[in-house]
Amino acid sequence: MKKVIVIGAGPAGLSCAYELSKKGVEVTVFEASNSVGGMARSFDLWGQRVDLGPHRFFSKQKEINTFFKELIKDDYTLVDRQTRIFYNGKYFHYPLKFGNVLQNLSLITIFKILWDYLIQTINPIKNPKNLEEWISNRFGKKLYTIFFKHYSEKLWGVPCTQIDADWAAQRIKTLSLTQAVISAIFKNNGKKHKTLVDQFAYPHNGSGTLYERAANSIENNKGSVRFNTPIKRVLLNPDNNKVYGVELYDGSIVEADFVVSTMPLTTLIKGFNNTPASVKTAINLLYFRNTILVYFEVEEKELFQDNWLYIHSPDVKLGRITNFRNWCPTLNKGKETTILALEYWCFKEDPMWSQNDGELITLAKSELLNIKLSKKEINIINSKVIRVPKCYPVYETGYQENLNVIIDYLKSIENLLPIGRYGSFKYNNQDHSIFMGLMAAEKITGNSSIDLWDINTDTEYQEEGKIKDVLVY
Ligand SMILES: Cc1cc2nc3c(=O)[nH]c(=O)nc-3n(C[C@H](O)[C@H](O)[C@H](O)COP(=O)(O)OP(=O)(O)OC[C@H]3O[C@@H](n4cnc5c(N)ncnc54)[C@H](O)[C@@H]3O)c2cc1C
Missing domain, CATH: 3.50.50.60 (FAD/NAD(P)-binding domain)
Structure with a gap:
């Protein structure tokens, strides 16, 4: 035995x-x-x-x-995933869709994106070793800079050139120009069946x-x-x-x-x-990155439609916001308010890790209002901080x-x-x-x-x- x-x-x-x-x-x-x-x-x-x-x-x-x-x-329920990037006051689908990216940006930026994408496709980096090389290879330098650099550096706390390419290959869905063209022609996005990107399983409680x-x-x-x-x-x-x-x-x-x-x-x-x-x-x-979650109860039912949003703007420390109201109706137990979780990442040596709850709540409140993600007024009625040590092994x-x-x-x-x-x-x-x-x-x-x-x-x-x-x- x-x-x-x-x-x-x-x-x-x-x-x-x-x-x-x-x-x-x-x-x-x-x-x-x-x-x-x-x-x-x-x-x-x-x-x-x-x-x-x-x-x-x-x-x-x-x-x-x-x-x-x-x-x-x-x-359990199958949740239709909706996750977007919030950048410069605009929402971009994530995983990225070419059509949506092109719709949201200026002509000059679009030209630069397509040019860099073309150059990279014709002349890719052989054996990309770090995150910057891997992503630039698949998306072009301009898209990398807009959609990956700032977020990844917030998450990892080191430059993307110091993060191993291992991580990206498993985690990042690459762009397909062909898929964008098919989507534009066919109503159902050219896909017959939902994939694990589109839907996920979620226990009711x-x-x-x-x-x-x-x-x-x-x-x-x-x-x-x-x-x-x-x-x-x-x-x-x-x-x-x-x-x-x-x-x-x-x-x-x-x-x-x-x-x-x-x-x-x-x-x-x-x-x-x-x-x-x-x-x-x-x-x-070997070392880890920590997470701080600031939860807010907000007096509003329809702030935004996503399960979570990635916050790319480099002018705020905030990295991601989860909206639990958009997961599964059983979670909010019939209440009329919304619970948000705002995510911050830091090392245990960073001053942020030893800030008290009051300081973190003040920071999160001001950043939430600063990014203006909703036209509606955000009235916070409750707040709570949770610290999760060692959650990201740094590659x-x-x-x-x-x-x-x-x-x-x-x-x-x-x-x-x-x-x-x-x-x-x-x-x-x-x-x-x-x-x-x-x-x-x-x-x-x-x-x-x-x-x-x-x-x-x-x-x-x-x-x-x-x-x-x-x-x-
Ligand atoms: C913000 C965030 C979002 C995430 N999103 C997703 C997602 O969308 N989908 C997904 O699949 N995964 C997601 N993950 C990852 C997922 O949470 C982890 O992969 C999973 O929880 C890892 O399980 P584990 O058992 O390996 O480790 P853990 O969940 O960390 O469990 C380890 C346990 O060991 C205990 N422990 C530690 N030290 C000791 C000790 N000395 N003695 C006794 N007990 C100890 C801890 O208290 C803990 O309960 C996310 C994680 C985070 C932080």
């Missing part, structure tokens, strides 16, 4: 524990906070339901969709419902989820290079045959004694070499499985973390030889799949 400890009750940890508990494995999840879902959790706010910023669920992979359907059943139900199932299957129990460190036996359990902050030790860790990779490694010097150097070179150029040193070291410890977004230093969506969790469970039960480090390393754009082929079966 195997005994497994899972660190963290986010999507990665809970999907792993859920799968193990179904198979009768003795599993205990230790969660630092008092709730499930990690960064994908949902919570009640001012009588409504919200998430930590926008959380859409999509995947082409059968195992992930099966996990979703087993737990959510039909208690918020994205966190999936994880609340996973935790209930784990308990029903005789597993356990222990809240408010952060793990101080994972215990490694240097004699056989195996882990044998974890240490809690009160000094107590819990033993296990396997440890699945979704705690930050940096914290995991720093908790070991006697790590090789090369690993110590490499781990100190700085060269990060992969440092990560590889750590991966090689961790692979030598065969009964320790580090997975998840900050757990494996991968820019995971929920689906990647869930897949890592499910596969970790398969490895522990001996049913898979998959290399968990290979998950979320492909450079294929993930959202081309047809919605009819995935969730609705």
Whole structure:
């Protein structure tokens, strides 16, 4: 009988524990906070339901969709995605559509965009290595400057030339001039079926419902989820290079045959004694970006139509605004107000991270009014700040070499499985973390030889799949 400890009750940890508990494995999840879902959790706010910023669920992979359907059943809705870029007082569809871009800009800018796009198409950069090169290659320099440079630099906090191209290939849908022409000729945009870009699945009571139900199932299957129990460190036996359990902050030790860790990779490694010097150097070179969310309850029902807006203007720090009223009617519980979440990104050393709630609310209020996104008056009746540390592993150029040193070291410890977004230093969506969790469970039960480090390393754009082929079966 195997005994497994899972660190963290986010999507990665809970999907792993859920799968193990179904198979009768003795599993205990230790969660630092008092709730499930990690960064994908949902919570009640001012009588409504919200998430930590926008959380859409999509995947082409059968195992992930099966996990979703087993737990959510039909208690979800397919949301028609509407997301736009707010730039210079105008709205642009995102993913970008050529026709819409051309409609919104001056003739001179359009000429420059088309010229740069043409030049780049004829003479692309071979092997683009950083974000600037990758995006310029697909969109041309002018479009890159208008639509990607400022936003990406707000998000990452470093110049785009220092961000690895890895990230862009998976995340950014490229432009198609052909598609723009087809769309202009055919009414239905030339597409018969909606793709994962156009629509996404959303549980009626918020994205966190999936994880609340996973935790209930784990308990029903005789597993356990222990809240408010952060793990101080994972215990490694240097004699056989195996882990044998974890240490809690009160000094107590819990033993296990396997440890699945979704705690930050940096914290995991720093908790070991006697790590090789090369690993110590490499781990100190990996770092994260933090998020600050400022929630506002606004006395208005129809501020704008989007699920979320990207705010590109370089004159405000604000990066993204989620409008929870436009996700699913069950979220607002019949209330007449709108809840917005304004997103800011910073490093833990930046002054913004240590600003108090009052200062952050004042900043967010003034920026919301400054960008004038609505002609209607914005009357804020409630505000709240939430800080989310370490949410973006920074893919700085060269990060992969440092990560590889750590991966090689961790692979030598065969009964320790580090997975998840900050757990494996991968820019995971929920689906990647869930897949890592499910596969970790398969490895522990001996049913898979998959290399968990290979998950979320492909450079294929993930959202081309047809919605009819995935969730609705
Ligand atoms: C603003 C924002 C928007 C996003 N939008 C989307 C989206 O639209 N679609 C999508 O699919 N994904 C989205 N994501 C990403 C998604 O939230 C993550 O991919 C997912 O939550 C990662 O799951 P995880 O289990 O790997 O990590 P986490 O969700 O971070 O869970 C890790 C858990 O481990 C716990 N923990 C940490 N340290 C310890 C410790 N020492 N001891 C015990 N417990 C510990 C944490 O408290 C946490 O509960 C978004 C994320 C953010 C921040």
